[in-house]
Every structure is written in structure tokens, then in C-alpha cells.
Amino acid sequence: MxxxxxxxxxxxxxxxxxxxxxxxxxxxxxxxxxxxxxxxxxxxxxxxxxxxxxxxxxxxxxxxxxxxxxxxxxxxxxxxxxxxxxxxxxxxxxxxxxxxxxxxxxxxxxxxxxxxxxxxxxxxxxxxxxxTNEITLIRDKIELDREEGVRITLLPLSERVEGVTTRGLHYPLVNATMPMGTTWGVSNEFSEDRAEVTLSKGVLIVIKSRE
Missing domain, CATH: 3.40.50.10240 (Thiamin pyrophosphokinase, catalytic domain)
Known part of the structure; x- marks a missing residue:
């Protein structure tokens, strides 16, 4: 429900x-x-x-x-x-x-x-x-459909988020480790009609922001 x-x-x-x-x-x-x-x-x-x-x-x-x-x-x-x-x-x-x-x-x-x-x-x-925003948390993966004027932000909520890989985003991450306090996951853009974010360990904040 x-x-x-x-x-x-x-x-x-x-x-x-x-x-x-x-x-x-x-x-x-x-x-x-x-x-x-x-x-x-x-x-x-x-x-x-x-x-x-x-x-x-x-x-x-x-x-x-x-x-x-x-x-x-x-x-x-x-x-x-x-x-x-x-x-x-x-x-x-x-x-x-x-x-x-x-x-x-x-x-x-x-x-x-x-x-x-x-x-x-x-x-x-x-x-x-x-x-203007939609916020969720993930500890495994999420798929995101492209929307006009929407940017994607990824922020670590745990001390470290490991194995972060993105597909379909303009600035890619491949098996990256994101320590808490980093901002290099802010304001990414879609490069394809569908994007995917996966990780192997930790908790990631995922924010869809509309301009």
C-alpha cells in the first residue's frame, strides 16, 4: 500500500x-x-x-x-x-x-x-x-527516466559509498568510491533516455532537480 x-x-x-x-x-x-x-x-x-x-x-x-x-x-x-x-x-x-x-x-x-x-x-x-525536487535513498540501484530540465545529484549519506557506477548520465562514474562530504555528484545531466545508478556498499541520496 x-x-x-x-x-x-x-x-x-x-x-x-x-x-x-x-x-x-x-x-x-x-x-x-x-x-x-x-x-x-x-x-x-x-x-x-x-x-x-x-x-x-x-x-x-x-x-x-x-x-x-x-x-x-x-x-x-x-x-x-x-x-x-x-x-x-x-x-x-x-x-x-x-x-x-x-x-x-x-x-x-x-x-x-x-x-x-x-x-x-x-x-x-x-x-x-x-x-522542483524529488529525493530518495538507495543502497543498491535505481533507474531514472529522462525528463526535460531535470538534473541528477548523488550525495553519500554513509561514511563511504562504494562501487558507484552510472549509465546514461553525462558525467559518468565507474566503480567510484564517494566519501561523505564530497560534492562531485552534484548536478549531473542525462545523456540517454534512461539512466541507471548502481552501488555495492553504503547509502546514496538521489535527487532529481527541475530547473
Whole structure:
């Protein structure tokens, strides 16, 4: 089952997110993400969080719609996004997409990227998506279809990523070792209609960025 978690970060072009919502068997709003859900014109299955950022009108709106509400204390060890991810994992979701998960709060944006590692460790496909970026993690391989104006960035998330080989990208890597902190995987380009990235050890952040 695919889950979509709507967070409280930046979202502007709401029509763009329809492709991520399509086929979702579980939609969770993390706190203030409820405002985005209303603008998207959807009714989530669950609204959850400590509700420190939700508009009272949005809360009442979804309460009146019969949406399940899970309330947590403000003083807690997990962000609202992590609580939502944990619930999606508990329900056995095989794919989780976070939207509204990046914004002006860099701490929350980075924390959400690290949540992808939790999903990866559980064998779940995890993505963060907004209008200009799509982020995922891999520890084996990924295939990428060419899109106009899209660049590919590869960043090590583990201390070393070994055996990195790319095909179909303008700047190739062949059995490369990428130490954490290197930037030479930033902003590659497609040279073919389909690209492939493989590695033998470690965890790699893969970012599709639209100009």
C-alpha cells in the first residue's frame, strides 16, 4: 500500500501533487499539513500531531468530516512527520511519499530527509517531493527516466559509498568510491533516455532537480 504524508512545509502548485496522491491507500496529514489537504481538495484518512501549527478552522473542518484524529503532547521525542511515518510503517505500507516536507525550516527539512533512511532500513520505498525536487535513498540501484530540465545529484549519506557506477548520465562514474562530504555528484545531466545508478556498499541520496 502507498501512503502519502502531507507535512506543513512549502507547497504552491497544488495541481502538481496529484500524481503523487494517485493510488494512495493511506493519506495522513501531519499537523499543519491539514491546510494543504484542504487546498488540494482531499479528505485524509488520519490527522495527527501535537496541533501547534494547525489552523483551528482546518481542525474543525476535518473533524466534522469524520477524519480520524490522533493527538500527541507538544513535549515529545518525535516530530509530527516522524509520527506519521511510524504509523504508515506500522500499517505495512510499502511506499511512502512525503509532500510539504521541505520549507524555510532547514532543521525540519533535513530531519525529513533522514526519515527516508528509516524507511530504507525497513525495506520501504520512501520519497520526498515538491515542485522542483524529488529525493530518495538507495543502497543498491535505481533507474531514472529522462525528463526535460531535470538534473541528477548523488550525495553519500554513509561514511563511504562504494562501487558507484552510472549509465546514461553525462558525467559518468565507474566503480567510484564517494566519501561523505564530497560534492562531485552534484548536478549531473542525462545523456540517454534512461539512466541507471548502481552501488555495492553504503547509502546514496538521489535527487532529481527541475530547473
Amino acid at each position: 502507498k501512503a502519502v504524508i502531507i507535512c506543513n512545509g512549502n507547497m504552491d502548485n497544488y495541481i502538481y501533487y496529484n500524481k503523487y496522491l494517485e493510488g494512495a491507500g493511506l493519506i495522513i496529514c501531519a499537523d499543519g499539513g491539514a491546510a494543504h489537504a484542504r487546498k488540494l481538495g482531499i479528505i485524509p484518512h488520519i490527522l495527527m500531531g501535537d496541533f501547534d501549527s494547525i489552523n483551528k478552522d482546518d481542525y474543525r473542518y476535518f473533524e466534522d468530516k469524520g477524519v480520524a484524529i490522533k493527538t500527541f503532547p507538544a513535549e515529545k521525542d518525535m516530530t509530527d512527520a516522524e509520527l506519521a511515518v511510524s504509523l504508515a510503517l506500522e500499517k505495512g505500507c510499502s511506499e511512502i511519499v512525503l509532500i510539504g516536507a521541505a520549507g524555510s525550516r532547514l532543521d525540519h527539512s533535513l530531519a525529513n530527509i533522514l526519515l527516508l533512511k528509516t524507511m530504507l532500513d525497513r525495506g520501504v520505498k520512501g520519497y520526498i517531493a515538491n515542485e
